[in-house]
Amino acid sequence: MILIVQLVILACLAVALGLCLLNFPYPSPLVRALLPAKKRWPELQIRGWLKTERFHPGYLKFFYRDPARFPAADQGILAPADGLVTSCDVREGVRYMVIALTFWDMHTQRSPMSGQVVSVDPLGDAHTDGEGRDFAFLREKFCPVQTRLVIDTDSGRVAVRLITSVAARRIETWVDPGETIERGQRIGRILLGSTVVLEMPQDWPLTVAVGARVRAGETVVANAVVAA
Amino acid sequence: MTDWFWSHGHLAWPLFVALVYSGVLVLLADYCWRLVTLPARQILAGVLAVWLLGLIATYVIWL
Numbered sequence: 482m483i484l485i486v487q488l489v490i491l492a493c494l495a496v497a498l499g500l501c502l503l504n505f506p507y508p509s510p511l512v513r514a515l516l517p518a519k520k521r522w523p524e525l526q527i528r529g530w531l532k533t534e535r536f537h538p539g540y541l542k543f544f545y546r547d548p549a550r551f552p553a554a555d556q557g558i559l560a561p562a563d564g565l566v567t568s569c570d571v572r573e574g575v576r577y578m579v580i581a582l583t584f585w586d587m588h589t590q591r592s593p594m595s596g597q598v599v600s601v602d603p604l605g606d607a608h609t610d611g612e613g614r615d616f617a618f619l620r621e622k623f624c625p626v627q628t629r630l631v632i633d634t635d636s637g638r639v640a641v642r643l644i645t646s647v648a649a650r651r652i653e654t655w656v657d658p659g660e661t662i663e664r665g666q667r668i669g670r671i672l673l674g675s676t677v678v679l680e681m682p683q684d685w686p687l688t689v690a691v692g693a694r695v696r697a698g699e700t701v702v703a704n705a706v707v708a709a
Numbered sequence: 710m711t712d713w714f715w716s717h718g719h720l721a722w723p724l725f726v727a728l729v730y731s732g733v734l735v736l737l738a739d740y741c742w743r744l745v746t747l748p749a750r751q752i753l754a755g756v757l758a759v760w761l762l763g764l765i766a767t768y769v770i771w772l
Contacts, residue, residue, distance in 0.1 A: 483717075487720050491729070497732070498732055498735060509739075512739065512743070516743055516744070617732075
């Protein structure tokens with residue numbers, strides 16, 4: 482009897498070690514649940530899945546998470562996406578706030594303000610890959626795959642660009658032109674994409690700086706100034 | 710000497726403890742390696758030291 486118990490314990494241990502070895506250098510299923518998201522699915526592993534398109538179901542479930550968000554009570558402009566603000570440059574009177582998303586960020590985008598959707602335009606469908614930085618998203622012919630949503634608000638017009646790479650190439654939008662949307666409402670999702678750009682008038686004062694981490698539908702990134 | 714490997718129809722406890730201890734330590738080391746940012750060489754040295762200490766402790770307790 483003791484021998485059987487001993488052998489069962491050793492067999493369990495052998496299975497655990499085998500799983501560890503089989504999955505190395507990535508985490509085995511036994512420790513995955515105990516690790517933070519970034520360590521659970523390392524970047525190299527996710528990039529490998531992008532090539533094979535065979536994603537781990539657990540990762541996809543994590544990726545498609547869509548938690549409730551509670552917008553700040555004031556009327557500030559909300560971040561349209563979770564991520565890191567990498568640029569707030571101005572070009573021709575428009576401020577482009579670039580928010581970079583990682584593989585572990587929540588990928589559902591939300592409306593920065595209440596208003597009416599003017600247009601939902603898919604742009605740059607079959608051109609070069611890119612991360613949407615350095616204004617690559619503005620190039621007419623060589624831009625990454627993107628969809629631009631224009632929203633008419635009481636304070637003026639804003640736009641949200643959902644940008645992905647050629648590798649991922651999928652953007653879902655959940656609003657249509659003419660539709661009235663609420664501040665913080667879900668507007669779409671980039672599938673395995675990388676960048677969201679918020680376009681707004683340059684005179685609207687920012688409340689976050691480059692390098693800040695923002696949360697879609699919660700973080701106020703700027704205050705709208707109503708034109709006199 | 711047989712007592713160390715086989716005793717009363719089952720694996721001797723020192724051997725069993727050493728096997729389980731070694732296996733669990735490898736699993737723990739794998740987990741720690743993923744969480745901490747220390748160089749792999751330092752982690753390996755630490756794990757080896759703990760492993761040897763554990764084996765020595767098992768031996769001492771068994772004696």
